[in-house]
Amino acid sequence: MRTADSKTALYRRPRAHRQPRALYRHLLALFCAGSLTSGAYAATEMLDQVVAIVDDDVVMASELRERMATVNENIAAQGAEAPPEDVLIRETLDRLILENIQMQMGGRFGVRISDGQLDQAMGRIASQNGLTQEQFAMLLEQEGRSYGEIRANIEREMVIQRVQQGNVNQLIQISPQEIDNYLSTEEGQKLVQPEYRIVHALLPMSSDTSDSEVAQQTAYCETLVDRIRGGEPFESVMASVPAEYAFSGGDLGWRKLDDLPSLFQDVAPTIARSETADLFQSPSGLHIVTMADQRGGGDMTINQTKVRHILLKPSEILTDEQARELAEALKARAETDEDFGELAREYSEDIGSATEGGDLGWTSPGQMVPEFENTMASTEIGSISQPVRSQFGWHILEVLDRREKDVTEDMRKAQVQEFLHSRKYQEELDAWLRQIRDEAFVDIK
Structure with missing residues (x-):
């Protein structure tokens, strides 16, 4: 050997x-x-x-x-x-x-x-x-x-x-300074621009179209805009148009603001998701523009909840029913004269939060499992919830406060970090593959 x-x-x-x-x-x-x-x-x-x-x-x-x-x-x-x-x-x-x-x-x-x-x-x-x-x-x-x-x-x-x-x-390290430096560049600013998905329809008109014809076509297009704003799908409305109106256009796909045709760059920021812009005219003809979807950009706020909890895990010596009953007993004690934090330090089996009196800090949507999050959302500030079962065991929650937090800058930096990480990943992967190949014993027969 x-x-x-x-x-x-x-x-x-x-x-x-x-x-x-x-x-x-x-x-x-x-x-x-x-x-x-x-x-x-x-x-x-x-x-x-x-x-x-x-x-x-x-x-x-x-x-x-x-x-x-x-x-x-x-x-x-x-x-x-x-x-x-x-x-x-x-x-x-x-x-x-x-x-x-x-x-x-x-x-x-x-x-x-x-x-x-x-x-x-x-x-x-x-x-x-x-x-x-x-x-x-x-x-x-x-x-x-x-x-x-x-x-x-x-x-x-x-x-x-x-x-x-x-x-x-684990080989990729991106410092806060790298993120800030990239955000200060033109490329970085474009990366965090909002993205728009616009669908549009153009009714072509030539320069010699008569005023009466322009008025008639404008009136007809206005009826289409009203139908879309009334809730009819854009595609269904345009599919119902008689052949005599030779509309062109379609879905532009996801595009950054700077990548949109110049004609739409002023319109896009003025309409929200699912909204339809006012009919407008260009040298090419009449335009119907709907914002099918948008993502990123703008101010972003989330609702956060400050909460603490006690977790009881069923085990060989504590049945599921006994864990629920103990959770109810602890709820009753906390609602009388005992401190919730002290009860959490003594009874909670969540190692991460027990020493902090069950305090989970400010939690954001999607951070907790659904059962926990739903109970947290329905519990009033200063109140203790009924016991709730999750995949981890039985919980009782005390909601301490709620707030709206502006996470715009955090989201922008997270977007840049993800981009820089993906850009470095292939380079690091190639180097790592060469390394493990060089370190392996290989004998070709």
Whole structure:
């Protein structure tokens, strides 16, 4: 058995000795001889063989065959020109080796993908194709592909993604100064601009259109605006227009203010979500403009609640019913002459807040589990709630105060931080992948 040092010493051999071109030429020869090609494999069952040793695992010829088949299918589907086969084999094997390293890391780190998470991932893929999971599975079978294999591949991708995120995210540090510096740039200011999704309709008019015709067309367009403002969907209203009115336009998609056509840059900030602007005329004709949606920008405030609680967890020595009864008893004691904070220090099983008298500070919408949040919202300031059951156990809550908080600047900075993080992520990922590849023991057969 090799020691760690001997393995490292073996690995540290010069790269040309570990991965000479002759090895890849050997793999190409195997392809040409038929031991790796899918067609020959189908005609004559070949014995599988190891093509690479990767730390404590191996890459088999069957894996390389299957991946090569997928790569070639993708290249053909895209209508692209395939690289030379020896290059394709080398790149595909290198990718399999790198994935193998990461899967081994996932095993050591205990990364697991639950059936529920896999079901959700498969469901998203099916819905993106306009199918149910059952329809998706049937379609795959009709195409001669295995639903189980696709599911296994998705699981593999999810494990690798978690391994990458867990290792790379900790390498990315973004300081408050970086955020402020970026916000002060023109690019940063554009990033935090609001985004608008506008739908519009244009009724073209030429410069020689008569005044009476302009008046008639304007009056008709005004009726359409009134119908949209009255609650009829924009699309339905425009679909009902007679063919003699040759409207053009449609959905502009999500756009920053600076990316909107200049014609709409003055209009967009003046209308709220779902509102329709007043009909206006340009040299091109008459415009009907509706704000389908908008996000970001403007002042943002949220309602926050200052709350403290006592958590009682059912256990082997405390049944669920006993925990509820104890919660009711503590509520009664707190409503008489005992201090809620002292009761929380003595009884609460929420380690994080018990020493603080159950104080959770100012909480924002979405921060707590739904059962807790709903109870908190329905409890008056200065009152103690009825016991409520959540996934964590039984709670009683005391609402201390409520306020509106302006989070505009916090949201802007969070948006910039997310952008800077994503921009750094690929660079750090590439460097990390090179590092783990260099540190692994790889022996290509």
